[in-house]
Amino acid sequence: MMPKKEILFIIENLRGGGAEKVLLDLLRRFDYSLYHVSLLIAYPDGVYKNDIPKEVELISLYKRNHTFCRKAFRYYKRYNGFSFLLKYQLRKRINGSYDIVISFLEGRALLLHSLIKDKGAVNITWVHCDLSTYHWTAAAFPNLSAEKRCYSGMDKIVFVSYQAMANFSKVFDLSVPVT
Template identity: 40%
Template sequence: MSEKKKILIRIGSLRHGGAEKVLVNFLKNLPEDKYEVDLLINLYTGMYIKEVPSWVNLFYLLKGEMITTNKPHEIPVKAFRVLYQKMFLKFPSLLYKFILKNKRYDIEIAAIHGMYKELLSSPQKDSKKIIWIQNDIFNLKEYTPDIIKQFFKFDKILVISNKLKEEMQKLAKNEKEKQAVIKIYNPIDKEDTLQKANMEINDFPFSKALPTFITVGTVYPQKGYDRLLNVHKKLINEGLNHQIIIIGDGYDFENIQAQLNQLGLQETVKMLGFRSNPYPYVKQSDFYIMSSRHEGFPTIIAEALILNKPIVSTDVSGIRDLLQDGKLGIINSNSEEGIYEGMKKILSHKELAGQYEKEIENTDLPFVLQKSVARLQEIIDEV
């Protein structure tokens, strides 16, 4: 039997995020007899750690909870973590010697775009390098064209939407760099999503009398919940009654809660905070609403499609691929006005929801686990 390919995969942590979930889904479905995988995480924390298959070797730089606020007593811990990680970035040979025990790798993978420096500084110059871009980096201020061009030092650049592929290829210097950019669908475990959605919940916050929109995601400005609340208020004032559930936590939580109170929306909007299993709430809602300013590949939209939910979304990266250019849901312009038009449309035309549900039901969804994992393996084997 041929020797197993030795792979190192790097990611920041395994807390609740789309990229983290995708990575764990991928690992759970890789054949263990074909690859030897080392997973190195900067911070050993997160709900997905327990889902990493036992045959994957798990390494970490630091242990502890993620710090998402700036409370005075947390600042020294934060500072130490940053310096500790920077040391390994400056002296990567220490990392490979002391943490990874001098192991040689055939392939090194950055499972998230933020790890590009770590991978490019690897002392193992002959290993093949792959970067997996899970976000719309062209919408992130810190990613200038000059920084993004560094990604072409990788042998393969995996992107999760046609939009990202086109943007990356525009920056390519030659045909070889263009060919390095590969679009791949994030693997979504359909069975797992359906199973989790069937679990009992006792705290669904509304009666089913009114149409209910749900949205799930970390409460950051990029998610556009501020816009969503303004639109909700406007529609209510126009007599289009409905309810909204927001699931997620994050540093913007208090601001959004304050806005909600200021607009007097306590009866029609509920912020439930983080839920490790949001799917029963999605299943019991009528529509999924995405108000994001930017996304990479909105995994939750793929899962909402698996649960057959009509979707209203801003025009962010990945959404045209997922909603098949509007065939499977409403894509509105990425603005407050756009969100307003999308929500108004689905609330005013009662027959639309049923039409979308039928379309979703009759579509062979391309991001289903087996297809994506097979494609990823092909890329790893060819590199």
């Protein structure tokens, strides 16, 4: 019998929203005899927390959305590229390596992914919105160039629509393969 493929999904939280709901639907469709799936979330609260399939290994960066969690993200934003605090927390939680690591949402999920991309043989990130008209992810990064570095470190970028993909290139001039 072949060993199971190891997959890690990353999302900030499960408070609600379309991307979170799509992720949970995707997790319900896996053949868990072939895949070992882990889900990394910054903190385990939210309306969808109880909808995670029992086969999925849940990894929480923090026990709850508390001051330390918010400070870690704020510290990263304030000091461009100084990621020791977040990287330390991630390394404490993420053991081993994965066949695929997927940040399922832009913003902080991408930021966390960029800090552990060496753990994935293949690194994929998803973009669920048009970042040229609603660049909400700017709040997660110290500047546009830091966000661009995170995207450029991925092996592939997946877009939920052609418009999101076309407008992404207006904000980020990257040569990463897109889908």
